[in-house]
Amino acid sequence: MTTTSEQTTPSRRRRRAEPPRRGRARGGRAAQRRNRGPLRTALLVALALAVLGTAGLGWIYLKLNGDIATFDGDGLSRNRPDAGSSKGENVLVIGSDARTGGNSALGGGSKDDVGRSDTAFLLHIYADRKHAIAVSVPRDTLVTIPPCKLPDGTWTPTQPNTMFNAAFSVGQTAKGNPACTQNTVEELTGLRVDHTVVVDFKGFAALTDVVGGVEVCVPGDIYQGDLNPNRTTKGELIFKEGEQNVSGQKALDYVRLRHGIGDGSDIGRIKRQQAFVSSLLKKIKSDGLTPTKLLPLATAATESMTVDPGLGTADKLISFAMSLKDIDLHNTKFVTIPWRYEGSRVAVVEPDASDLWATLKADRTIDGKDASGKKSKDSAPAASAAASPTPAGNDSGNVSGDGAAVAVYNGTTTGGLASEAAAALTEHGFTVTGTANASSQQHATTVIQYGPGLRSRAETVAELFPGARLEAIDGSVVNVVVGASYTGAGASAAGASAPASPGAVPGSVADGARSADDDLCSDLSYGSGG
Template sequence: MSRTYERTRRAASSPRRHGRAGRRRGPVRVVLMVALMVAVLGTAGAGWIYLKLNGDIKTFDGSGLATDRPDAGSSEGENVLVIGSDARTDGNDALGGGSKDDIGRSDTAFLLHVYADHRHAIAVSIPRDTLVTIPPCRLPDGAWTKARPQTMFNEAFSVGQTEKGNPACTQNTVESLTGLRVDHTVVVDFKGFAALTDVVGGVPVCLPQDIYQGDLNPNRTTKGSLLFRKGQQTVSGRKALDYVRIRHGIGDGSDIGRIKRQQAFVSSLLKKIKSDGLTPTKLLPLASAATGSMTVDPGLGSAAKLVSFAMSLKDIDLHNTKFVTIPWRYQGERVAVVEPDASDLWAALKADRTVDGKDAGGNGKKRAPSGTASASVSGAGIDVAVLNGTTAHGLAAKAAAALTGHGFTVTAVGNADSRQYTTTVVEYGSGLRGRAETVARLFPGAELRAVAGAGAGVDVVVGTAYAAAAATGDGGAPASPTPSADPSAAVPDSVAHDARSADDDLCSDLSYGSGG
């Protein structure tokens, strides 16, 4: 099989066209989790606040998590998915507008990678219009959906159309997209965001231009009243919510540009909390604002667990806290993931490589072994084509049988364009790295290779190494857990160039496109 692989530049080649009809509202509620992490640091030994927090914390059902999740790996780094829900239920319609019965989608999402040294962290934004494959997800009645390729990322949260959303489906989607295991997931809403900004006494922000009501609501026939003047100011409550919702009046009017301002907002909030400090009178309101509007995975479902996690973050300073966006390009009115840049980013995080190329692996700190792969390789819901890259007769059929035996759906069996493969290669299209890694666990030593092109799936091209294993009766035997990524892995230049540090100037790099 011969294909051309090109590194695509992340920048769009054409201006953003009219956005998708429907809601485009909501803040970066990741700030709630960040603030909570800081707040609970001062609660160790304070039993009274533990009881208050425990009463507020809500957890989601973990039974909807996929069975073919990525291996945890050996690094002590952690991955935390933070989802902002734009649901209007439970009183959130008063802040976000719309119907109180409106079922929300994931308005904003960050994957926060805490490096193994616990002195560096990076938050990777995933635009909600990103076209991904939503893997099989559990419905309220216990049934599982079929995989949905080329679907907008934010639709994963609304699978099942329940009031509380489907955070497990969003987590499954992120794991499938990145090939990284998500250790914890947090969902936050409008009310908690507004309350938090009030509690801290407002957050400094910067606007590149005057903003009017029409910039917040493009359906207005007039530009309306002035909401924000150009330059620096401090916002809180509803005003803060309006700031992070602004999209159409700045830059190219895209969600990509809004993500840049939301990242600046989170940075500013972190600076504010660190500069003000936490007094006993501020502690409980701050913690309550966060936990009262937050839903977490069962692994963070108590104050003690939250405190333990927060304590692990205490040595991360502002400069070592980075914000980036998944490598992207416009595909019509949607966002496509750029390969191989995206895969290079996930590999760098798995290897604990920072934006500036440092090894933040924590001096060799490793997780405890998570067990062998033989009991965990499940191909349920994964389609794969199998090609013979050698001259050995029937090798693709043998590999297909091994895959079928582990629950994979084999869509095609044939010969590759080239019959000179020595190493088995697992090729995968955009958003399918997690599935490719699952496939590769059945082929020891297999090489993962991202391919460009719409509609690219997961293909296995078996090489002579597999032919030798098959001849000895070992073909198709489960491999060891996928090893850590190459320690030489690096964050792609396209990502590193646009990274924001939490201590960057408040007014710098606030939009994407013209006018920003």
């Protein structure tokens, strides 16, 4: 019997004895493999780098996603303003002075303090993505806080004539109530807030560190006693007059500083906060607004930031930031809501405030230019939208009340206005349940008050009163409080009291405006030394 090895030996010999096919020697194939070696290695290395790079980027995004905190969207109002046809966006930015989560080390005070809104502004990003305007709302502004959700799931009653920053404290939770502040801003402005961002002390300090500090200007020498008025001595010099670079704790001290500059008010501090944000934007712009530059910023910000669910992922947050890259510094404006002192508090001045909101809703810039991004032939609809801060709807001649009940009050010292307004309402099919004088007769503009679930009816009523603003109240009622801007039933029904065309924001607002490229040391406070 022949073994396996004996059977295979001849065949092996034959294979070795066969001449090479078509002249290709084994050495040629080996050489070919050697030639392919460097190319194959390069491809493998490139593939490995691509995988590692993707994994690294994925890790960064996972980390950012893990750091982003969102607030409960269920706490947003049940009667929100319509989004409208504009493709512009409104972003509410809240600076929280909560001392929890390590913030007390930066801001002082008890580590158990509940969250309060130390500063807030509404950023309107125009539809053309080339203009933006930030409207600061002083924390002491007297506003109506609409119903807000409490931690136990119940809703608060409407709180009229209440300080603005109290909205953030509704529910007395450590991280505050951003949804309630958003509800209050929507109630105040009649504008739909698309996104809300809350930044605490740590987040703010981290941002300034990442960009390498921010250039600021100090109007005068500042001492420890100015930063902490409870000190019994002047203390050491902490800010020398003039331009300087600040970051971290120093930056936080600068934007929170009130005393020792101007009239020592929160209004004056807003001026410096606007200048600071301008300088921060200038620094970010000069470094380049790219994903590579944004990632360190995003990392620093997200660790101490709370956002609405619509910005709750890293890709959404960075995508939103990148959408702002074409906004020029000169076209980025900072203003303060029209205001006046009312004792130790701040009152909103009407009709200037309503005119401001109407201008933003129509995507008109501070000087009245159309920034809607539409072609010129579409400018006319934008013009009519600016005529009223409330929804324009149909022409007033087509308004139908369908028997809806409305009460009318005279908010002025001019006799007969309530009766004239009642006649206009009756003519358009509303049922007027009564007329009387309002508790206050100092109303500059007409106010349409409405109870829960009645905003739509109030908006219909508002079509007969151009320039009116909406106000949520308790009770199942709709009230018209006629203001001094009302010119009578005939003129109102014809729309005569509405502006003939959209214009710039009111002079009281525009005169105090700041551009992001303005001189660093200009207009930093109110009162002496400002």
